[in-house]
Amino acid sequence: MENKNFDIIIIGGSYSGLSAGMSLGRSLRNVLIIDNGKPCNKQTPHSHNFVTHDGKTPAEITKLAKEDVEKYDTIQFYNGMVVKTKKTTEGFEVETSSNEMFYAKKLIIASGVKDMMPEIPGFAECWGISVIHCPYCHGYEVKNEITGILSNGDMGYEFSKLIFNLTKNLTLFTNGKASLSKEQIEKLNQNKIILNEDEIKEIKHENGVIQKLVFKNDEEVSLQALYAKIPFEQNINVSADLGCELTEQGFIKVDMMQKTNIPGVFACGDNVTMMRSVANAVAQGNFAGAVVNKELADEEF
Template sequence: MTHSQTFDVIIIGGSYSGLASAMSLGRSLRSVLVIDSGKPCNAQTPHSHNFLTRDGETPAAIAAIAKKQVEQYNTVQFHAGLAIQGLQTGSGFEITTEAGEVFTSKKLIFATGVRDLFPSIPGFSESWGISVIHCPYCHGYEVKGEKTGLFANGDMAYEFSKMVYNLTHDLTILTHGKSTMTAEQTAHLETKGIAVVETEIEALKHTSGVLEEVVFKDGKTLTLKALYARIPFEQHADIPGELGCALNEQGFLQVDAFQKTTVPGVFACGDCVTPMRSVANAVAMGTLAGAMTNKELVDEAF
């Protein structure tokens, strides 16, 4: 077990939200350690959109520019590793990595994201982020007017279909089993020409993640250009829960308007706290989390 120095703040997660927090804190002269395992949830996504100055860039390129800029601040250090345990101490927090290193800090920021739980449909995970997409704001413009599917059910399918219908009227909802939408919802979808297919899906036929058709268990097929999907997720990191951070009913870490979790001294930002998963939103939340963490340190020391 290797003991390291104490930092003002440890940030767990070095993607957009974590890097934005680190910049905010580094510029405030705080000693910061960013622990990152190098597995962002959008690793497979070819292009990032809806982020001013970087529209259409690859997520990796944006992250590389961000990291290079944060590295200019000698107040920020990076550690490649997986944080696996967190403890509250008298003076703050202690984080242990998979390799057994121990780091301590006064404050913690979780920018750990979420892990998507893919259905066991061949081709689904391989197409995720490429032609099986989660966000109309991130990817919708590129497939506007195209033959599109929506993999969802119940109220979620109905509500999400409104958003997708705004971008394309050639829309089919795939419930992958019996529809749980109400008769009123189904009737309204019919007036918009939106079909609902309840047949279970056998596989997604694709080439390098580019969707060609949906193959159903009854042998029928449906040609699609894109498939929006609302799938379940879990928190990427167990540490917030072990420290006592509450989750909201959607399964996100509960934070207030200042990115504070329910545990004093612990902040969270990015995809682990919001369904609005975008680079722009992650950066905004990370910047705020960094500033609010710094304010707490300032107030305590003054």
Template sequence: MTASKNFEVIIIGGSYAGLSAAMALGRSLRNALIIDSGLPCNRQTPHSHNFLTQDGEQPAVIAAKAKAEVLKYSTVRFLTGTASAATKTGDGFTVTTVEGETFQTKKLIFATGIKDLMPNIKGFAECWGISVVHCPYCHGYELKGQKTGILANGARAVHLASLVYNLTKDLTVFTMGKGDFTANDLEKFKTHNIQIVETVISEIQHENGQLSTLIFDDGSSINYDALYAAVPFIQHSDLPQSLGCELTEQGYISIDNFQSTTVKGIYACGDNCGMMRAVANSVYTGNFAGAMVNKELCDQTYAVSAIAAKTSNS
């Protein structure tokens, strides 16, 4: 329960992007509330990489340290809960939680992330983020030289293959059906000895998320160490769209160069608005979003003060 119901900024989503936005706002003396459900998308990933000073650390440890640092700023509050509704008011927004609390705010920042849509493969979800991964930059070094598969088709498979081949030469592309490749794509695969398997994977055998064997729907199987997968996603929260925020063709929240959405007063940061899916990028975009929200609030206050001063002197 939060005593105050009125804030200058409400941040929905309290993982890396949301906490980073809150730090920028706290250091700017902004009265901010973070609402977080406690379900980050990387909660199953054992280690975070490619982030200076935190390389190899557990994601939950990074988040806990970040939260402790942010809450040292007295103007920032943290609420464990789920935002269920948001509406535009005359001079801001109203946010309601599943738990029944209602808050008022001048500005909104969505740091809500995305939700991966798992394929219908037994064992896939249990391995996601551990030995079935999405990003060579986040996981590739630890998987280098291993027998590796790519679960993708078309341009996504070609893109991943070019990156993963740099890390391991024992590489196979699994298309889950008829491959969708150009003659040039196929020639490149052949040149680099990258196999293409169109047979559908029905199960991933594993131990505590560590892949061991791929089982196919024809009964055959192959032992593998790791699998990169390009899976579809949806927005983790539908609140931005309910407020009128537009999405890109790829399904991300549309933002400008200042993290502002298509609705005035609403900003977005982290995985929900860009394809660079990494902790370091979430921290950067969150920090930038917080700074831009503070600037907008400063500009508005400064303009009002100037008008008031001019009126009193006339």
């Protein structure tokens, strides 16, 4: 790629990054989108709760979105991984794993997050297929089925409230001693939600479709779906490189305009919110692109 200087570099070319790119490309901004083509939802068979695309595979939605964005000659793509970002006197410097350097006036971080899988055999194989993270994305498809939640404490309790609306055959698996309050346990009992504190040994499945949980005491429980809230980390080290603040939960901290605490750096998508959905990522990206264009217009006028 001959051109190394851009108005905006977008790190991440999934839904949020592509949406931001389209917003900026249509404003005649010179945009570079850097992406390594390894989305976190690669195993998910279907995406839901996004009007006009309900039920399509994530890969299909991405393909259609990229085809739309590629129509604009103001937008260029680079297949690679960003390993370092740096603020300069004129803007930002971005380095890839192949030692290529790119420069921009503004930076949009839409690189998503990396899920940290628990060391439970079968979990990673089922992730996104029958071990699911979001009732809004997948809950309707497993409504009224034998369902579990893998979580503990306040998160497990709050998640139980959401899932209880979708199935009355529900068990909260804490994978060890429960850290819920006495009042929370009583409320679960009132709603006939089973509390299981046994430690999980493995998840038995067929091609990612969960069959049962096997516990270290050799007990087994049959399941058709398991919700799980698991830890994550940012895909790029924005806090160390740029000094971006993170929230207590580990998300990039942004204001209502998708601005980080670093002037000229914006963020959108899964890396800023616990509401991980395609529709939300597209909306945030579209808005971030518009805000960045307005900021450039104010500076140039």
